Amino acid sequence: MIPETRVNPQVVDLISRLHRQGFEAYIVGGAVRDLLLNLEPKDYDIVTSATPEEVRRLFKRQARIIGRRFRLVHVRYGSTVYEVSTFRREPTPEERRTRGSDDGVVLWSDNQYGNREQDARRRDFTVNALFYDPTDGGRMIDYVGGMADLEEGIVRMIGEPAVRLAEDPVRILRAQKLVAQYDFTLEHELAQTVREQGASIGLASRSRLYEELLKIFDKPFTVKTMAVFRENRFLCHFLPEVDRWWDESAGLLMRHLMAARDRRKAQGGYWKSRRLALATIALPLALQRLEVENPRDFIESPPEDAGKVVRNAIRELLEPLPIPKALSHDAKDVIMLLPAFFRKKQMNRVVRNPQYRWAHELFSLLVEVMEWPSEMLEGWPPADYGPPPLRSPGRGRSRGRRSGRRRGGESRPPEGRGDGATG
Numbered sequence: 001m002i003p004e005t006r007v008n009p010q011v012v013d014l015i016s017r018l019h020r021q022g023f024e025a026y027i028v029g030g031a032v033r034d035l036l037l038n039l040e041p042k043d044y045d046i047v048t049s050a051t052p053e054e055v056r057r058l059f060k061r062q063a064r065i066i067g068r069r070f071r072l073v074h075v076r077y078g079s080t081v082y083e084v085s086t087f088r089r090e091p092t093p094e095e096r097r098t099r100g101s102d103d104g105v106v107l108w109s110d111n112q113y114g115n116r117e118q119d120a121r122r123r124d125f126t127v128n129a130l131f132y133d134p135t136d137g138g139r140m141i142d143y144v145g146g147m148a149d150l151e152e153g154i155v156r157m158i159g160e161p162a163v164r165l166a167e168d169p170v171r172i173l174r175a176q177k178l179v180a181q182y183d184f185t186l187e188h189e190l191a192q193t194v195r196e197q198g199a200s201i202g203l204a205s206r207s208r209l210y211e212e213l214l215k216i217f218d219k220p221f222t223v224k225t226m227a228v229f230r231e232n233r234f235l236c237h238f239l240p241e242v243d244r245w246w247d248e249s250a251g252l253l254m255r256h257l258m259a260a261r262d263r264r265k266a267q268g269g270y271w272k273s274r275r276l277a278l279a280t281i282a283l284p285l286a287l288q289r290l291e292v293e294n295p296r297d298f299i300e301s302p303p304e305d306a307g308k309v310v311r312n313a314i315r316e317l318l319e320p321l322p323i324p325k326a327l328s329h330d331a332k333d334v335i336m337l338l339p340a341f342f343r344k345k346q347m348n349r350v351v352r353n354p355q356y357r358w359a360h361e362l363f364s365l366l367v368e369v370m371e372w373p374s375e376m377l378e379g380w381p382p383a384d385y386g387p388p389p390l391r392s393p394g395r396g397r398s399r400g401r402r403s404g405r406r407r408g409g410e411s412r413p414p415e416g417r418g419d420g421a422t423g
């Protein structure tokens with residue numbers, strides 16, 4: 001069992017307050033998984049029998065209802081925001097038929113309240129459907145065999161893979177993320193279906209896919225996730241440009257850069273660094289288009305049209321995901337600042353550039369993977385990641401189930417606009 005001391009005390013308090021009003025409340029999703037695997041949860045999802053209005057009444061000014069169709073409550077403790085949702089159930093086939101869809105594509109978010117068991121069964125994988133009550137010594141509720149699968153490292157669909165993946169193709173991606181993150185294995189039938197239905201990811205809401213990509217960037221498993229996508233012949237549907245160059249020298253550089261960033265992230269190197277993540281993928285593609293073999297040549301004498309080529313590379317890389325202009329623009333600036341590192345005279349000006357710290361980081365990743373002499377970094381002030389992360393207040397949701405959200409335990413990136421912004 002999970003010792004209560006391992007659970008964030010604010011979460012214990014939040015759940016206890018719901019209990020005192022006679023509601024059920026549990027931790028669910030990734031946090032339960034991580035607690036059981038002895039990892040530090042990055043955020044907590046909470047599920048309850050209370051309706052959003054009841055939660056708001058209880059937590060008063062601490063709480064804010066968000067979302068239009070998919071309503072949930074953000075409950076704030078100091079600077080941390082926890083997402084509290086009400087038990088829901090899968091819609092019936094009839095309800096599904098009569099429901100409008102999100103920008104014309106398949107959508108998972110449904111807002112029919114249900115009971116605890118229905119809520120467990122509408123979830124995607126057994127390891128994601130465990131409910132944990134951290135109060136009174138702790139209690140795990142497992143309707144779907146999630147504990148056993150977690151122990152054996154198996155990603156098993158709740159229900160029939162073909163049906164549930166067709167219902168929401170984002171699950172194809174989510175299954176593989178679990179494999180990459182925890183070294184789990186896809187259950188046989190699920191593995192087969194993932195491979196067969198990969199192309200249907202094109203039907204998923206783009207804003208949700210973009211959210212999932214950001215979540216990949218935020219964890220230190222970027223290159224592993226891409227590798228799993230490729231093994232399952234999914235990368236060609238999700239990020240075709242990355243897939244196309246995977247085995248070429250551009251792909252090799254990209255993988256090395258991603259792996260180096262993952263390693264630094266795993267060591268707690270930096271918070272979110274999405275523009276850096278994007279730059280590590282886009283730089284090799286841009287170099288390839290510029291027909292520059294060695295990144296050193298680019299840094300020494302960037303071709304005249306480099307800015308435009310980099311910009312286009314970033315755009316095509318992520319097409320058709322709705323990446324905010326600020327993020328792609330900043331990632332381009334990060335790359336275009338690289339040549340400055342060979343021109344120390346420009347240092348005073350360059351270090352004041354808002355993207356300097358990420359350019360420094362990209363350059364330092366290059367020095368590492370290209371095995372350049374470390375003296376090349378000498379004199380350049382190290383990247384400053386700013387003060388410890390502030391938890392950002394939750395923001396309103398846009399249309400996608402997962403869009404525009406920020407949750408408890410997640411930190412605001414120190415770099416402000418663009419990078420932290422999900423939309």
Ligand code: ATP
Nearest residue numbers: 029030031045108122123124128129168170171215
């Ligand atoms: P992470 O560590 O990335 O946050 P997570 O499993 O908590 O992983 P979330 O996106 O936070 O992922 O979702 C929380 C929970 O909501 C999941 O564990 C799962 O039970 C449920 N869920 C999320 N997306 C889907 C989906 N597309 N279909 C069914 N259930 C889903």
Ligand code: MG
Nearest residue numbers: 029030031045
């Ligand atoms: Mg989660």
